[in-house]
Amino acid sequence: MxxxxxxxxxxxxxxxxxxxxxxxxxxxxxxxxxxxxxxxxxxxxxxxxxxxxxxxxxxxxxxxxxxxxxxxxxxxxxxxxxxxxxxxxxxxxxxxxxxxxLEFPSGPVALNSKFYIERPPIESLAYEEVTKPGSITRIRAPWKMGKTSLMLRILAHAEAQKYQTVTIDFQQAGKILFSDIDKFFRWFATYISRKLQLEPNLDEYWDEDMGSKVSCSIYFESYILDSIKSCLVLGLNEVNRVFEYPEVAEEFFSLLRSWYEQASTTKIWQNLRLVLTYSTEIYIPLQIHQSPFNVGLPLKLPSLTPEQVMILSQRYGLEWANSQNKQLMGMVGGHPYLVQLAFYYMCQRELMLKQLLQEAPTESGIYNDHLRRLLAILQSEPALENAYKQVLASEHPLKLISLLAYKLDSLGLIYMNGDFVTHSCELYRLYFKNQLLEKG
Incomplete structure (x- = not known):
């Protein structure tokens, strides 16, 4: 057993x-x-x-x-x-x-939830990395694949080591913060100070002549890290939001890289560890020596395997056969959120698998809100919509402009294999073929 x-x-x-x-x-x-x-x-x-x-x-x-x-x-x-x-x-x-x-699947999976499925060896690698001096852990996966759930567990492991932790979700940052580099760095420093229950003391360390980036480094070294006297783990969630603002992104990411490099020569910077999550490859131009995305531990979250989906079905208390497993994964692949949502409704006895699969790619199915959100994003960017139409219309893998491929990948709509892409699952193919090709 x-x-x-x-x-x-x-x-x-x-x-x-x-x-x-x-x-x-x-x-x-x-x-x-x-x-x-x-x-x-x-x-x-x-x-x-x-x-x-x-x-x-x-x-x-x-x-x-x-x-x-x-x-x-x-x-x-x-x-x-x-x-x-x-x-x-x-x-x-x-x-x-x-x-x-039972809780409705929506946000991150809670730390005490039995519905979190580990994807070995990812968790053990991440737990080990966060204890290394000056480390960076990079978690990449499309939308709703479990990046934040994994980050929560890394930070919980860090807290068990008596480290202090702060999480910043860049999806919650207002556009005005990205309108000015100095405004962004001051917000970043202030936010972390308050989360650590330190009185923001920017004026003493901020120097216009030295610039925002240098001032922010001095503030972290001389005030934040010196004040807390322990290791600090920063969880930076959905940093791809910063990619949308190239001027801020270039300065911010080169700052993170400089902190990583200072840890090799300056002891106090060894107390800082970074955990970054993002949904796509980096499509902004960064010098190799200025990027934090080519150092540290890279973790790409995969889809759930058939065995892991079977384990999850057991945790939901379902009487689940291999044939049912194949049918569900044939529709949604191993996408954690889509699988969990199916199990939730079946566990509530609201739907049988046959009906769920029949209705899945329709407006009356359980995935309608999820699908409509993706549709709205596609329709708000004509170039992105046209690129995805090409994917849907093609019977074979095809090449796309890198930027468009990265954006579609970040939404989980495509599967990338080298330079070639295909649709990621049958659910998306059926729904968007109807919405974008047949209705269009």
């Missing part, structure tokens, strides 16, 4: 169920981590974890009638097959717990 099956079986069977801390110890132990490892990755003291584990092993031993310990946990259970009664018990438990905890 898997660790998910074991934890659900225990929750459904044990009178007192499992506490969140016991479940954490159970999962860490399954991975072979020591109590020292667990303590290093959480806010718990090693001795407290050991006591919790001792109670857990005692309960498990009584329940199974055989001695269970940290050392034999995985060896004992991984080779065991669930009985029919145990499978039924787990399915009933999952249906009940899913119905009571």
């Amino acid at each position: 898997t660790i998910d099956e074991l934890t659900d079986l225990l929750k459904a069977s044990l009178p007192g169920s499992l506490t969140p801390l016991q479940e954490m110890v159970l999962r860490y132990s399954w991975e072979g981590k020591t109590y020292a490892d667990m303590a290093a990755e959480t806010n718990y003291v090693k001795e407290y974890l050991s006591r919790t584990a001792s109670e857990l092993w005692s309960s498990l031993s009584k329940f199974w009638g055989k001695p269970v310990s940290k050392n034999n946990l995985r060896f004992y259970f991984e080779s065991r097959q669930l009985t029919n009664s145990q499978q039924q018990l787990i399915e009933a438990f999952r249906r009940q717990s899913t119905t009571s905890s």
